[in-house]
Each structure stands twice: as C-alpha cells, then as structure tokens.
Amino acid sequence: MKPVRLATPLAATLCALVAGPVFAQQIQSSYTDVDLDRCTVISADDFGATWACSGLKGMPVMIAEGDLRMFVSYGLESTIEKAAQQTLPPFNHLGPRIEWRVSNVEGQYKPFATILRFFTAGPDGSETEGQVLVVTRVAPGATCHVAYIDARANQNANEMAREAADDLAMDFDCDNEPEIIGTFGAWER
Numbered sequence: 001m002k003p004v005r006l007a008t009p010l011a012a013t014l015c016a017l018v019a020g021p022v023f024a025q026q027i028q029s030s031y032t033d034v035d036l037d038r039c040t041v042i043s044a045d046d047f048g049a050t051w052a053c054s055g056l057k058g059m060p061v062m063i064a065e066g067d068l069r070m071f072v073s074y075g076l077e078s079t080i081e082k083a084a085q086q087t088l089p090p091f092n093h094l095g096p097r098i099e100w101r102v103s104n105v106e107g108q109y110k111p112f113a114t115i116l117r118f119f120t121a122g123p124d125g126s127e128t129e130g131q132v133l134v135v136t137r138v139a140p141g142a143t144c145h146v147a148y149i150d151a152r153a154n155q156n157a158n159e160m161a162r163e164a165a166d167d168l169a170m171d172f173d174c175d176n177e178p179e180i181i182g183t184f185g186a187w188e189r
Helices: 009-024 157-171
Strands: 027-033 040-045 048-054 060-066 069-074 092-103 110-120 130-137 144-150 179-181
Touching: 069 092, 069 110, 069 130, 092 157, 110 157, 130 157, 144 157, 157 179
Parallel strands: 144 179
Antiparallel strands: 027 092, 040 048, 048 060, 060 069, 092 110, 110 130, 130 144
C-alpha cells in the first residue's frame, strides 16, 4: 500500500502564500519616557496642571494632575477624549515609562494601546503604595481606559497587561467600564 500524500508541493506553497499575511501581522512594544520637564505646560493653577508631551513617533500625550490624581490621554484630540477624564480613585502618580502596543495590521506600525503604571496611595493614607497597570485604548474618538491590573497582586502583571491590550483594546467600547484583570486589591471598587 502506498502512503497517502496530503498535499502536493504546489498546494503547500499556495497555503503558505494565503496564510502569509495573517502570520505576518505582528504586535510589538515600544517605550517612551514620562518626563514632565520635557513637556509643555498648557495650563496651571493652584489645583493642578496640564502638560502636552511627545509620545511614540511624536504622538501627542496629554498629562494632567488635579486633586492629587493623574490623567493621561493620547492623540490630536487628547484633551476631549474620554481618557482625559479617567483616573484611579486613590491619590496617584505616574510611573516613568509608557509601553506602547503597536501593530502592523494596517500595513504600517501604529499604536493601538498603551500600558502605564500608576502608583496609588495606600488605604487610609498608609505608606503602602499600590501599583496598577492601566491599559488605554488609543484611537481617534475612542481613547479610554480598557483594563486595570494590580501589579503587586499578580506576579505576571506585565504579561497580563499586554494580553489585555492585545485582546481587548482594538475593539473596546469606551461606553463600558474598564475591566479588572486578575487578582485585584489596589482599592475597593
């Protein structure tokens, strides 16, 4: 009995050509620093300030502080995006780097999400500081928080944040509340 051939060389080549674009899509990370000294102050008063910063490949990043809480938004219309009004409940400050998730799904690498560490005040003002990774969707007219991951409660928090960005951000509906991913104890919700 002869062995059965499942594919001819031509069929295998055609399958590889058809599947090629699907497998060629890649998601990568790029990083930029959060350095308010390199940003432009847009407004400031006794209650807070707003800065315009340059992000990945010059993408505008709006960082604001008010009531001891930070707000971060992205894009040309960053100040009117939902993210410009979103922060974490406890007093907080930002980590030193933004992780940009970029994809070549449209033929060129373009950011679709960010991951930024927020350091939060402990319960009742305690010195124990929390750390929350905030995943934000980056899309014109739809820039908003997608997910929160407690970086202290989850050993693989960075991987969880990347997975949340990759799986949720592109299609996330900004009318929804951000998802809590993994074990979470950074604040009462």
